[in-house]
Amino acid sequence: MSKITFTIVDDHRLFADGLARILQETGLFEMLKVYNSGSEFLEELGKVATDLFMIDIQLGELSGLDLCTKIKEVFPGSKVILISMIEAPHLIRLGMKNKADGFIPKTTDASILKEMVSRICGGEKVFVDKSSSPEDSNKINLLTEREMEIIHLVKSGKSTRVIAEELFLSEFTVETHRKNILKKLNLSSANELIAYAYANHL
């Protein structure tokens, strides 16, 4: 029987190189190529048809979540496993939404990884969720899309006026959104919101 071919996309070369060795030592997998950036991979997407794609979510410029969607469009039959150093529940949800076949945190050990990858290649979906605080996760679920958009802008240090200009909104509207966000997350200032956003990887 032939080996399962795989591709890795991860900007941490050391990690990618190590992961390749872990999969290869089983004798079941054969690596076709490693990409160290999302853009590099996108350029060649379409040329590399592998059975399995191991995609890091935190890729610097672009997100592995977007790559996942694109891979599934081009190769609907291939499996996509998202790898992440962050284990936030909302990331797992996003992974499912983007049609990934699995989510594996970088805190997983080599033997468990091998087992999970085998199961996923067998058709199972495996999403590892070790989340300790479901309350935080629920709070984040309350946020609407517009609110998430505004959180990202606040997080980057922008003031209400600047955000209003960028989104072509009234400052009043942005203020309303900010107030609603603070209320939902039970915070009391923009500073706390920014700290929260970074701490929870929003």
Added chain:
Amino acid sequence: MSKITFTIVDDHRLFADGLARILQETGLFEMLKVYNSGSEFLEELGKVATDLFMIDIQLGELSGLDLCTKIKEVFPGSKVILISMIEAPHLIRLGMKNKADGFIPKTTDASILKEMVSRICGGEKVFVDKSSSPEDSNKINLLTEREMEIIHLVKSGKSTRVIAEELFLSEFTVETHRKNILKKLNLSSANELIAYAYANHL
């Protein structure tokens, strides 16, 4: 000749497991143990005398920088290599200050890593600095200790009043520090400062 023994401390098990394989395949190194948290390692420090320690800086609770100092106290003859997913120049400076023998980013590839580790074991010091913007680094150098302390408190979302209370200072004093920080970093609000602090891993 006998192999060089090494210990890895990294909370990302997959990374640690992969790194172990990369070093072992050279035939020059022999792994003694992997620790997946700093506290776990500290408990056993003293029992494990290896020639080489590969320590991740970003360990969650405590910093690999502190472990480095402690290792050097207990085993002055051993080599300590700091591994980091962040390549900020001020981290490299901290690494040198903590008497590490090397600093290697996770973006390094396996073959270069092996070469560097060999050189470090031979007595060289190797600090990889791929920093692109030296201006930022210089700006951060301008900050005093007190200012750094206050940045950390601002970063966690605390207001001037709360910071003043915690440090037993007048609010005026904290305001002065904040102003000086904003001026030195060329920023104009606390929001921007927090975003800057996270972006530059302060």
Added chain:
DNA sequence: TGGATAATACCTACTCTCAGGTATTTCGAA
């Protein structure tokens, strides 16, 4: 023993943000 730097403290005027409202429109699901 200067001189520079860091840390401390205070003041005013101005701007931005927050709490606590109200209100309209749009759009999708029941």
Added chain:
DNA sequence: TTCGAAATACCTGAGAGTAGGTATTATCCA
């Protein structure tokens, strides 16, 4: 089609942060 959620917009008063000053110690280094 009706109900509800989401997004939009406005208002006021209070509180927090910023700009641009001045000024006093303490400490370290030349």
